[in-house]
Amino acid sequence: MSFTKYLLPVLIGVCLTSFAYGQLKFEQTELELHPSVADANAVAHFKYENTGSKPIHIASVQTSCGCTVATLKSNDVAPGDKGEITATLNIGNRTGTQTKTVTVNTDDPAHAQTVLVLRAVIPTLLEVQPIFVFWKQDEEMKPKVITVKAGKDSPVTKIAVTSSDPDIAAKVGPGDGAKEWKISVVPKEKAKLHNATLTITPDNPSNPPKIFYATARVINPGGDR
Amino acid sequence: MRRFLLRQVLLLLALAFVPAIGEALYFRNRISWQSPVPDSQLVTVAKAKGWGTGALWVDARPDEQFAQEHFPGALLLNEDHFNQQLPNVLAAWSPDKKVVVYCSTKECGASRAIAERLRGEAQLKEVFVLEGGWEALQQAAKK
Amino acid sequence: MNWFWRVLDIVIGGIFIYAGVLKVVAPVRFAGDIENYHLIPWTLGVRLAFYLPWLEIFCGVALIVRRMYAGALTILLALIVVFMSANAVAKMRGLDIKCGCFGHASDNLGFVSHVALNLAILAGVVLLMRRTKTAA
Numbered sequence: 001m002s003f004t005k006y007l008l009p010v011l012i013g014v015c016l017t018s019f020a021y022g023q024l025k026f027e028q029t030e031l032e033l034h035p036s037v038a039d040a041n042a043v044a045h046f047k048y049e050n051t052g053s054k055p056i057h058i059a060s061v062q063t064s065c066g067c068t069v070a071t072l073k074s075n076d077v078a079p080g081d082k083g084e085i086t087a088t089l090n091i092g093n094r095t096g097t098q099t100k101t102v103t104v105n106t107d108d109p110a111h112a113q114t115v116l117v118l119r120a121v122i123p124t125l126l127e128v129q130p131i132f133v134f135w136k137q138d139e140e141m142k143p144k145v146i147t148v149k150a151g152k153d154s155p156v157t158k159i160a161v162t163s164s165d166p167d168i169a170a171k172v173g174p175g176d177g178a179k180e181w182k183i184s185v186v187p188k189e190k191a192k193l194h195n196a197t198l199t200i201t202p203d204n205p206s207n208p209p210k211i212f213y214a215t216a217r218v219i220n221p222g223g224d225r
Numbered sequence: 226m227r228r229f230l231l232r233q234v235l236l237l238l239a240l241a242f243v244p245a246i247g248e249a250l251y252f253r254n255r256i257s258w259q260s261p262v263p264d265s266q267l268v269t270v271a272k273a274k275g276w277g278t279g280a281l282w283v284d285a286r287p288d289e290q291f292a293q294e295h296f297p298g299a300l301l302l303n304e305d306h307f308n309q310q311l312p313n314v315l316a317a318w319s320p321d322k323k324v325v326v327y328c329s330t331k332e333c334g335a336s337r338a339i340a341e342r343l344r345g346e347a348q349l350k351e352v353f354v355l356e357g358g359w360e361a362l363q364q365a366a367k368k
Numbered sequence: 369m370n371w372f373w374r375v376l377d378i379v380i381g382g383i384f385i386y387a388g389v390l391k392v393v394a395p396v397r398f399a400g401d402i403e404n405y406h407l408i409p410w411t412l413g414v415r416l417a418f419y420l421p422w423l424e425i426f427c428g429v430a431l432i433v434r435r436m437y438a439g440a441l442t443i444l445l446a447l448i449v450v451f452m453s454a455n456a457v458a459k460m461r462g463l464d465i466k467c468g469c470f471g472h473a474s475d476n477l478g479f480v481s482h483v484a485l486n487l488a489i490l491a492g493v494v495l496l497m498r499r500t501k502t503a504a
Contacts, residue, residue: 065335066287067305092305095342132315132347197312213308215315215347233439237430241423248395249418256396258414 023052023108024077030117035091037154037204042089042120046102050077057107061085064101067092068118087118097121124151125210126159126202133185134217137193143186146214148200150179156202165196168216185216194218266340268353270365273325281318283343285328285335286359296327296362302339315347327355327362373499380492381431384444388424395421405458423447431496438500445493452486 027047035042050056056077061070070087077083087102102116126148133144150156159181163170167188175181187194200212273280282299284291291301300317302310318324324343328335336354343352355361391398399417403410423443430440 065333066290066329067335090305092303093307094304094338129346130348131311132349136320195316211308213312215312217315219319230438230442233436234442235439237426237436237439237443238423241419241426245419245422248392248422249415252395252418256399256414258411 023050023054023079024056024058024104024106024111024114025049025051026114026116029114031119033089033118033120035120035122037123037125037151040091042091042098042118042122044087044089044116044118046085046087046116047082048077048084049082050079052108053079055079059105059107060103062103062105063087064103067094068100068102070102085116087116089118089120091120091122094122095124123153124149125154125204126150126156126200126212128200128212128214131213132215132217134215134219135187135190136219136221137190138221141187141190141218143184144216146183146185146198147175148181148183148212149175149177150202154179155204158203160201160203162199162201163196163216164199165194165216167192168194168196168218170196170198170216183214185214187216187218190218192218193220266352266354267356268323268325269356270361273323273353273355274365276323276325279321279323281314281322281324283314283324283326283339284359285326285339286333290329290359296359299327302326303335304338304342307339307342311347314343318349323351323353324349325353325355327358329359331357331360333358373496376492376496377431377434380444380489380496381428383489384424384428384431388421388428391417391421392425405454407454407457420447438497441493441497441500445490445497448486448490448493452483452490455482455486 402413
C-alpha cells in the first residue's frame with residue numbers, strides 16, 4: 001500500500017493549511033449565551049487581535065438576520081491592536097436555541113472571511129400549547145384545553161386569563177405538574193361568529209411584563225369567504 | 226492481492242446499502258430529498274399567487290421593513306412581536322386558507338421559523354414558506 | 369505484540385461504529401451537518417447521510433471480526449481522508465462549523481482537538497494497513 005507514503009504528506013499538508021489563520025485572530029469564533037428570562041437582548045462579544053505585522057481593514061460585518069446587530073469600534077486594526085465585534089440579538093418573542101452568524105470580511109488575503117457564530121439559549125417563561133383553538137358553528141361547543149407550562153427556571157408561579165369576548169369563557173385550572181396550568185375554553189353560544197383574544201398574564205415581575213395571548217374563535221363551517 | 230482487495234471493498238460498499246436503503250425508506254416522509262426544507266412546505270411565487278384569496282400572506286420581516294412596503298394584504302408576524310401580532314393573523318385565518326410566509330431573501334430563516342411556530346404552536350396545517358421571499362416577489366412584480 | 373494490534377483493531381473499529389451509530393439514529397441532523405459544509409448539493413448530501421454511517425459501522429465491525437479486513441481498512445482510510453479534507457476546506461473558506469463526524473457528541477471539541485483526533489484515527493488506520501501489508 002505504497003500510496004500511503006504519498007498520501008500522508010499531502011494529508012498533513014491539507015491539515016496544516018487549515019491551521020494557517022490570518023493575522024486577525026479571534027479569541028473565540030463561537031459563543032453560547034444564556035440570557036435570563038428578564039433580558040431583552042443577548043449580547044456576544046467577539047474579541048480579536050491583529051497578531052500579524054500589517055494593518056488590517058475590516059471591510060464589512062454582516063449578520064444573518066435583521067434581529068441581530070453587529071457593531072465594531074473601528075474598521076482599521078493596527079498590528080498588535082485588540083478590539084471586539086459586539087453582536088446583539090434582540091430576543092423579542094423568540095424561543096428555544098437561536099443560532100445567528102456574523103460574517104466578517106477583511107482585506108487580509110490569508111483569511112478574508114471569518115464567520116462568527118452566536119448561539120443563544122433562550123429560557124422559556126411560559127409555553128402555551130396550543131395557542132389557537134376554534135370551533136365550527138356546526139359542531140358541538142365542547143370545552144377545549146390550552147396547556148400552559150412554566151419553563152425550568154421561570155419565576156412564574158401563577159397565571160391569570162381574561163377573554164376579550166364575553167361569549168367565550170376561559171378558566172384557569174391546575175395542570176398535571178406544579179408549574180403547569182390548564183385553561184378550559186368554551187363558547188357560550190354559537191349563533192354568531194366569535195373571535196376572542198385570551199390574554200394570559202403571568203405574575204412574573206419582569207419589566208415590561210411579558211404577556212402571552214391565545215386566540216379562540218367560532219368560525220363559519222364553510223370558511224368565511 | 227489487488228483483486229482480492231477490490232472485491233472486499235466493493236462487497237462492503239454494497240453491504241452498507243442494504244440498511245441504508247431500509248432506513249431511507251423508513252424516513253422517506255420525514256425528510257426532503259430535494260431541498261433542506263421539505264418540498265411540501267415550500268411554495269413558489271407563481272403557485273402562491275395562483276391561490277388567490279385562498280392564500281393568507283404573512284410577512285415575517287421586521288416591523289420597519291413591513292411598514293416600508295409589503296405584499297398587498299399581507300399581515301405582519303415576526304418573532305420580535307410574535308405574541309402580540311399572532312392574534313391578528315389568526316383572526317384572518319380560516320380552514321380553507323393556505324398560509325404563505327415570506328421573509329426578505331432566499332437565505333433568510335425568519336419565514337421558516339414563523340412557519341414552524343404556526344404549525345407547532347397554533348396547530349395550523351397548511352403553512353408554506355415562500356421560495357425566494359420578498360426578493361422573488363419583487364422580481365415577479367417587475368416582469 | 370499481537371495483542372497490541374488486536375487492541376488497535378478494536379479501538380479503531382469501535383470509534384467508527386460509535387461515530388456511525390450516532391449518525392444512524394439522527395440522519396436528518398447529519399444531512400444538515402453535511403449541508404453546512406456547502407460542498408455538495410443537498411440532493412446528494414441527504415443520500416450520503418443515510419449511507420455513510422452504515423458504511424462506517426460495517427467497516428468498523430469488519431475490523432473487529434477480521435473479515436474483509438483489508439477492504440474495510442481501505443474504505444476507512446478513504447473516509448477519514450474525505451472528512452479531514454472537507455473540514456480543512458470548510459475552515460479555509462471561513463466556515464466555522466461543527467464537523468458532524470461524531471454526530472453532535474463532539475460539539476464541545478475545538479477545531480484543533482478535532483484535527484488532532486482525526487490525525488490520531490488516521491495514524492491508527494495507516495499503522496494497521498502497514499501491518500497487513502507486511503503480514504501478507
